[in-house]
Amino acid sequence: MGLGAILLAPLGDRFGRRPLLTITVLLIAVATIGTASAGSATGFAVWRLLTGTFLGACLPNATALVAELAPRRRRVGLLTVVSCGVSAGGVAAGFVVPPLAAGGWPMIFIVPGCLTALLALALFLLLPESPKLLLASGRRDALSALSLRLGLGSAARWQAPAAAPAKPSMLAPLARDYRFATFVFVGIYTLNATSLYMLVSWLPTVLPRAGFAVDQAARLTSLVQAGGLVTGLLLSSFLDRGRTTLTLVCAYLAVAAALLAFGVIPKTLIGWGFLLLVAGGGVSGVHLAMMAVGTSFYPPQILSSAIGFAVAVARVGAIAGPLLGGLLIKSDVAPATFLATVVVPVLACAAGVLLVPYVRRPADGRTPPPLRHPAEA
Known part of the structure; x- marks a missing residue:
């Protein structure tokens, strides 16, 4: 991919x-x-x-x-x-x-x-x-x-969109006009992938170490993807109202709080299940929503190149997450400590979101009101 x-x-x-x-x-x-x-x-x-x-x-x-x-x-x-x-x-x-x-x-x-x-x-x-x-x-x-x-x-x-390379290439998102946008978008997306794949890859190992049966661990792990679907749609309702920075920062802080709470909440299906729904579902949901946010950073002529670049670089995070988790597992850290470690890339993502307001957005490609699509009025 x-x-x-x-x-x-x-x-x-x-x-x-x-x-x-x-x-x-x-x-x-x-x-x-x-x-x-x-x-x-x-x-x-x-x-x-x-x-x-x-x-x-x-x-x-x-x-x-x-x-x-x-x-x-x-x-x-x-x-x-x-x-x-x-x-x-x-x-x-x-x-x-x-x-x-x-x-x-x-x-x-x-x-x-x-x-x-x-x-x-x-x-x-x-x-x-x-x-x-x-x-x-x-x-x-x-x-x-x-x-x-x-x-x-x-x-x-329709009016002509902002200028872009006449022949877009895979490196178009790294051009001077889009370099900062790419740094923010790809950076957040890659760090989020690190957090997501670190959780998904090792929860089936970590949860049994915490005392859960294997079948219980499988059901708890499924909350990450299921929670991501719900969280992604919930976040999108706020993002569509133009509250990008506040929404994403609050989401990441909620994920960080849930990850740290594993050290104090009793190891029960309900208690840890709720925390996994917030932490795993939050990371997975932001991963879905962040792609939508990133599309607003680029003009249409290089949009596929930019998204493709982000997807490709995010594979680094998808590999790094499981590798980092493997080192922790090999060190025989406690389950709560393992989950608390995921806070590091999560807070790095939150810091990256604070840079979103400074990204220069391209022209939309349409004339100003009243010539907009009626659905955008």
């Missing part, structure tokens, strides 16, 4: 989000079905690597397209819903895989692959292109048709 995000996702900025999404979803289907034909561990790994690469190219462009099509006052909420789809799909897989596996392990890949191919066809028939990319490429006729289709009014209501 990291490879696809940084190498292929920027192509959406250059050639359009619609063709890249349609092609990559089709390639995901082909690679998924191809996995079922693997006759060795090496072949299996190659097919999964290809699947992840195309997923890494697809997700940043899907996020970028929603960011451009969504009304401004509902943008963060809609983007968070899209991000929640990844977690919801992971939960759904737990219910879908067992009956598919009853028909043999290849069915786990054949059936989803075929459904993904149908999705690619639906995208080809129904998915619109980014209005701002149509404007930037001078395709006024296509923009007019799309504006009428989406109820956005005349194409004349």
Whole structure:
């Protein structure tokens, strides 16, 4: 996913989000079905690597397209819903895989692959292109048709967005005008990934050490993802009202307080379950919402590149978190101490959020009122 995000996702900025999404979803289907034909561990790994690469190219462009099509006052909420789809799909897989596996392990890949191919066809028939990319490429006729289709009014209501590199590249987010925004966005997103994956990877080990049964530990660990879905949607309702800094700082402080409280709250299912819902759900929820916040830092011409860059660099945090947790486990620290250690990257994220107000935002690409979309009025 990291490879696809940084190498292929920027192509959406250059050639359009619609063709890249349609092609990559089709390639995901082909690679998924191809996995079922693997006759060795090496072949299996190659097919999964290809699947992840195309997923890494697809997700940043899907996020970028929603960011451009969504009304401004509902943008963060809609983007968070899209991000929640990844977690919801992971939960759904737990219910879908067992009956598919009853028909043999290849069915786990054949059936989803075929459904993904149908999705690619639906995208080809129904998915619109980014209005701002149509404007930037001078395709006024296509923009007019799309504006009428989406109820956005005349194409004349759109104005050229802020200047950006004529040929966006994977390094466009590091250009001078966007370097600080990238430092803030990618820094918070990576540190948050460190916290999230440190928890998710080691809770099944830490909780039994605290005295919980293995099945209880599994249920408690599931609260991280489930709580993230709820928390992400809750945070988005405040973020859409323009309270970005206050909302995210309060969320991180609540997570830090919950992580420290493991040292004083009795080790019960209810007590520690509540703390995990706040701490794990908070970290997971902010991870979903932060992607939505980051989309406002860049103009449309480099949005896929910026999101792809963030996703790729965040893989560093996704690797560092479990490694750091492994060192603590090897040192045989107490469960409460392990959880308290996660406070360090969490508070670093809160400090990073304080820099968000200093990020220079790009022009939205539309003329001022009263020419805005009615949904943004």
